[in-house]
Amino acid sequence: MKAIPVSTTINGDPHEFLCTADETLLDALRNRLGLTGAKEGCGTGDCGACSVMLNGRLVCSCLVLGAEAEGAEIATIEGMADGDDLHPLQRHFIDHAALQCGICTPGILVAAKALLEKNPEPSDEELRYWLAGNLCRCTGYDKIIRAVQSAAAEMRGA
Template sequence: MAKVHVTTTINGEPTEFLCEPQQSLLDALRNNLGLTGTKEGCGTGDCGACSITLDGRLTCSCLVLAVEADGHSIGTIEGMAQGDKLHPLQRKFLEMAALQCGICTPGVLIAARALLEKNPNPTETEVRFGLAGNLCRCTGYDKIVRAVMDTAAEMRETAS
């Protein structure tokens, strides 16, 4: 089968790659492009470990064909930090021990960022709803929710 040429933007950088027509975007990110921060958990879109943004919309990369990314913009966990400066969510997750094994963490962070970009002042219920597509077997969810809530408050204070 002939490989397909894909032109996209990943974390703000123009990117081109070749992929198999049936290859998932998750597989292309990890194996073709070396962006291994996006994790595979279930392969069926149920766990959220592979969460990315596609044109700003939270998406399970295991459910998207790599060829479908052609002409679109992708955001991955590798693009969250700015140089050596962690994103406020990443910093708060570390400070509040809102992570353990790390399999779900990249997807949770991407989902939390997408939530805060849409709703910078979420209630606890809205945070829990916004992260409902991300499963974590290690932390429970309390520390994760608290970290997102604290980050939201901190970002609002900084913006004022």
């Protein structure tokens, strides 16, 4: 199968890679670019473990072809921290014990950040609705909701 050249911006940095026509963005991120934060949980877009931002939209990278990243802006979990300083969401996930095995955590963090950028003060109901596409089988959702609400309050300066 012929290789397709892709030029994209990931976490603010330009990247170029080759992929096949049937290769997913998730596979390109993990296997071609070494960005292993997004995980494959289901491969069908049902679990959210592979969530990334693509041109400002939250997407399951297992459902996007790598070639569709041509000219796109992508944000992954690897771009969330600022150097050695964790993003408030990351810190609050640790503080509230809102993670265990770590498979779902990157996708939930990317989704939560996307929500807080659109709505910095979501209700619990809005937060639960927004994160409904991210499945967690270890932690349970109460700790996750508390962590996101606590981070949101910090980010608003409350």
